[in-house]
Amino acid sequence: EDKVVQSPLSLVVHEGDTVTLNCSYEVTNFRSLLWYKQEKKAPTFLFMLTSSGIEKKSGRLSSILDKKELFSILNITATQTGDSAVYLCAVEPNFGNEKLTFGTGTRLTIIP
């Protein structure tokens, strides 16, 4: 059975801090790993990673995948209160088969 584990489960930091969120996975077939931000209801897409060692960046957020060690990290620098959310990691198994397996998520709280 496919498995995705995220750590930490929750994190509280001060505005301006840098945070690193972790995601490890065990899947039978791997196509991609996706990161989502969930503030209230709908998870919103952040990154899709398919290749090891290639960092994806979007503003203060960045992510990288290690397919040998089966994990990914999501970094957020200079955190802001608007970054407070649950961050979800998911793996997509096969080409054209977007049946995502999610982790439990990391609840990030930014204190002003």
Added chain:
Amino acid sequence: ETGVTQSPTHLIKTRGQQVTLRCSSQSGHNTVSWYQQALGQGPQFIFQYYREEENGRGNFPPRFSGLQFPNYSSELNVNALELDDSALYLCASSLWGFGNTIYFGEGSWLTVV
């Protein structure tokens, strides 16, 4: 906003009743997946529809069923509701073969009492 719309946004049902949740996919998307997200958990895959046919199912009993229509919109039906069915039900639409096009709707909060 993602262009994926779900209805209703909230509903309360009694144990044993039946519920239908609806999802309109984003324009151009041909695949709809449904997920159940219990409080404090990540979304769990229920099933996926592609070209009006079920294309894979997660670990959910047969009382969870669905449909996809020619316009790619979809319904999730749950019969004989149980208290543990209380959750946020998320619909995700995508274009088959392109994982980075998976967009989620705002979800339907179901409470079973």
